[in-house]
Amino acid sequence: MTNSLDLEHLRTLIAIAECGGFSKAAAVRHISQPALSQHVRLLEKGLKRKLFERDGRTMRFTPEGEKVLAEARTILEVHDAAIRRLNAVQGSTIVVGSTEHSAEQILPEMLRSLDEAFPDSSTRFEIGRSTQLIEAVGRGAVDLAFVLDPSEQGPGRTVGRLNLAWYAAQNWVAPGSDEPLSLVAFEEPCGLRERALSALAAQGHRVEVSAQSTTLEGVLAGVRAGLGVALLPSAGGLPRGLVERGDLPDAGAVNLQLITRRGLRPEITDTALRAGTQFYRDRPHLQLVSEQRDVVGA
Template identity: 75%
Template sequence: MTNSLDLEHLRTLIAISECGGFGKAATVRHISQPALSQHVRLLERALKRKLFERDGRNMRFTPEGERVLAEARRIIAAHDAALHRLEATEDRTIVVGSTEHSAEQLLPEMIRALEAAFPGATTRFEIGRSTRLADAVHRGAVDFAFVLDPSGQGAGHLVGTLPLVWYAAPGWTPPAPGETWPLVAFEEPCGIRERALSTLAAEGHVVEVRAQSTTLEGVLAGVRAGLGVALIPSAGGRQSGLTVRGDLPDAGTTHLRMVARRGLDDEVERAALDAGVTFYSQRPHLQLVATSIVQGA
């Protein structure tokens, strides 16, 4: 039997449990999967017991592994509590994701909230499309992210709704009856793109995606060039150099959700959601639909 246990190896064991697998745990621990597997092997060698067994294509804890996991949680909790009492906690990095649509308005609020709740913590931002951000959260590469959910059926905490606004270049005129309507949109898959197509089609218009992009700036550039109209979620303010087309059919709203990685500190998750709620409560034109985390949701 070993005389000591490596704390990093114990943290790896806890991460595997919280993330539900080796791959996601490696991402959260910021190490390669072979390195993570080596942590497990070294623990098994030191304790002279098998911690995992194969269950089909997956790995699960053995009864002995569950015992070691329980002890690991107690050891790490006591260790981290001692560091906190000694004011010697390690540097903390919180990775925040946001869609381009809400980043400019929402992220400053997030910076202030996280700085107040976790003084000295480093905040890193990932800006991108909702599908990519949700996948990054699922993999553990991003702690939490604010993503768009046009269907209203997505996972995570429902924060609020964003109005969908039609934009066109100044002087743009709608096509004549019977002519094709040009649309500028995000590349598929994109729920907002589908909403734009279905909204115009419901009015009897034949629609053609004239230009598409993977980024918001690309979509806006196409609209500014007069290539067509675009449907854009609005988190406040107007897109410069473009005209709001209030004469086009109402496309409704899209939901904004906050998704958090498995195992994220409850305090971080609560501070992030509270910041999102604060952002909405200060903007009467946006609909506030959630005010707190549902415990265990």
């Protein structure tokens, strides 16, 4: 058993739990996925216990891993509180929120921009659903956030615009005219869910929500299992194991908005807006439905 625990390795463990996976946690921690995996291996080696186990195509915490995760949260809370009491923190912390749809794309670019513009400040990221992030910004827990706005009437400033596309498992078969169409969606409240229901109803489809989840990974898992179709932003790549359905109604596009808390320094807002808009300006394919995708029924 190890005599000490590396604080950065513990932060990695917490990031995996909060982000729901290794790849998103690596983006938030601004390290490569192999480096993140190495953090986990070193923790497992030092503690002589397995922290993760495979569940299908994903990894989940073992019961021992859950115990270590709880201890990691306690250790870091005590450590960070002590640092604050000793006035050892230099500069401020900028808390940036992002939806799962845009986390892997925008956050690394945002980290670089904020580090360059504010070298005396640190950056912390929060990954969540748009509704949660809007609430967090409203109460001041998050400084700025990139959120989806299916209503096109939400707060903030537009960073980019993403087409919406229908996705299904490769072997999914559309129901007959006398059968309801199965939809996999985010739990309410969710603007994408409402957009999907409205678009399908406008074409006379009867819809049944066959599965729902609070996370993007959960929605994708339900679609891969053949439980139904999902309406998601078309963000530059076809989700693994899925096809795009061109035989379902056009659901339009969705804005990616930058929202900021009241009182945030204007230069921070301007830096974030420039970084976000430049990211999409340099990558126009992210705002277009790729012609090379496997589109079924088009």
